[in-house]
Amino acid sequence: MSVYYEHIPVMLEECMDGLITDANGIYIDGTLGGGGHTHELLSRLGQKATVFGVDQDDQAIAAASARIGDDHRFKILKGNFGYLSTLLPPQFIGQVSGILLDLGVSTHQLKEAERGFSFQQEGPLDMRMGGFTGLTAYEVVNSYDYERLRDIIFHYGEEKASRKIAQAIIAARPIETTQELSAVIREVVVPKFQIKSLARVFQGIRIEVNQELEVLKQVLEQSIQILAPNGRLVVMSYHSLEDRLVKQMMKNGNFEGRLEKDFYGNPVRPLKPIYRQVITPNEEEVERNPAARSAKLRIAEKIGGPDS
Numbered sequence: 001m002s003v004y005y006e007h008i009p010v011m012l013e014e015c016m017d018g019l020i021t022d023a024n025g026i027y028i029d030g031t032l033g034g035g036g037h038t039h040e041l042l043s044r045l046g047q048k049a050t051v052f053g054v055d056q057d058d059q060a061i062a063a064a065s066a067r068i069g070d071d072h073r074f075k076i077l078k079g080n081f082g083y084l085s086t087l088l089p090p091q092f093i094g095q096v097s098g099i100l101l102d103l104g105v106s107t108h109q110l111k112e113a114e115r116g117f118s119f120q121q122e123g124p125l126d127m128r129m130g131g132f133t134g135l136t137a138y139e140v141v142n143s144y145d146y147e148r149l150r151d152i153i154f155h156y157g158e159e160k161a162s163r164k165i166a167q168a169i170i171a172a173r174p175i176e177t178t179q180e181l182s183a184v185i186r187e188v189v190v191p192k193f194q195i196k197s198l199a200r201v202f203q204g205i206r207i208e209v210n211q212e213l214e215v216l217k218q219v220l221e222q223s224i225q226i227l228a229p230n231g232r233l234v235v236m237s238y239h240s241l242e243d244r245l246v247k248q249m250m251k252n253g254n255f256e257g258r259l260e261k262d263f264y265g266n267p268v269r270p271l272k273p274i275y276r277q278v279i280t281p282n283e284e285e286v287e288r289n290p291a292a293r294s295a296k297l298r299i300a301e302k303i304g305g306p307d308s
């Protein structure tokens with residue numbers, strides 16, 4: 001394993017404030033990463049608390065374990081959070097005080113050249129966050145048809161020059177490495193916006209490789225069963241499509257914006273947003289940690305407790 005670069009936890013204070021309702025409760029950090037949020041969470045919880053740390057990435061688990069050390073309250077669950085309800089031992093379903101999700105990749109993953117996430121370093125076209133099975137960036141780049149590639153670049157990458165870039169990729173096949181892909185993109189985008197375009201295309205491919213929107217939908221749906229009444233769901237996203245899913249789920253309990261009603265016509269919602277507005281990092285945090293700049297934090301509470 002190469003050098004471990006520390007990931008700076010984003011909106012740490014805001015996440016902790018939103019998450020903790022019971023100092024001796026059961027918590028899940030669904031995106032353990034370098035363990036930044038979990039480390040702080042443990043420091044604020046009592047001796048009877050339990051914190052499950054989930055990650056699909058062995059390197060993240062190793063880094064977080066080293067940071068947290070020996071703590072009887074901390075338990076690792078290795079796997080994809082899209083299967084959270086099966087990763088979690090069944091006796092904890094419906095008992096959890098808070099679930100935290102800090103989506104996307106960690107600084108650690110971005111800086112590991114051989115993972116293929118970075119457009120700045122030479123590496124294989126991989127981009128898989130967990131395990132070594134499943135779709136790779138190589139397959140997306142070298143085998144998707146024009147329409148699919150264009151749509152991924154446009155929707156997941158939010159890159160306007162998606163048509164030109166998809167055409168250039170197809171014309172340059174086979175593309176073997178991250179730097180070859182970067183060179184193809186550089187050729188067709190305006191020099192002034194090159195870095196942004198590169199970041200967007202790589203992000204789009206990464207979202208496709210890891211099926212990030214699908215697994216997010218799965219975990220958001222499962223969180224309702226996993227949380228105890230009045231338990232908190234705290235989600236930090238870095239992409240407008242993710243934030244939209246989180247917002248819809250917290251507001252209506254589904255992704256379509258459908259308001260369910262009971263027999264008497266009263267709205268039935270499984271979750272209640274804690275704040276009306278999305279929370280974003282302040283200027284000082286963005287200056288200290290530019291990776292935080294696009295973060296959007298939303299917090300909701302599961303309805304069903306005596307106070308709801």
Ligand SMILES: C[S@@+](CC[C@H](N)C(=O)[O-])C[C@H]1O[C@@H](n2cnc3c(N)ncnc32)[C@H](O)[C@@H]1O
Nearest residue numbers: 009031033034035036037055056060080081102
């Ligand atoms: C932004 S980092 C989390 C950083 C962490 N909060 C910290 O402060 O150190 C996101 C982490 O979530 C993991 N991750 C992303 N999607 C996942 C998924 N579907 N299942 C499990 N882990 C996932 C990534 O491997 C990465 O380590």
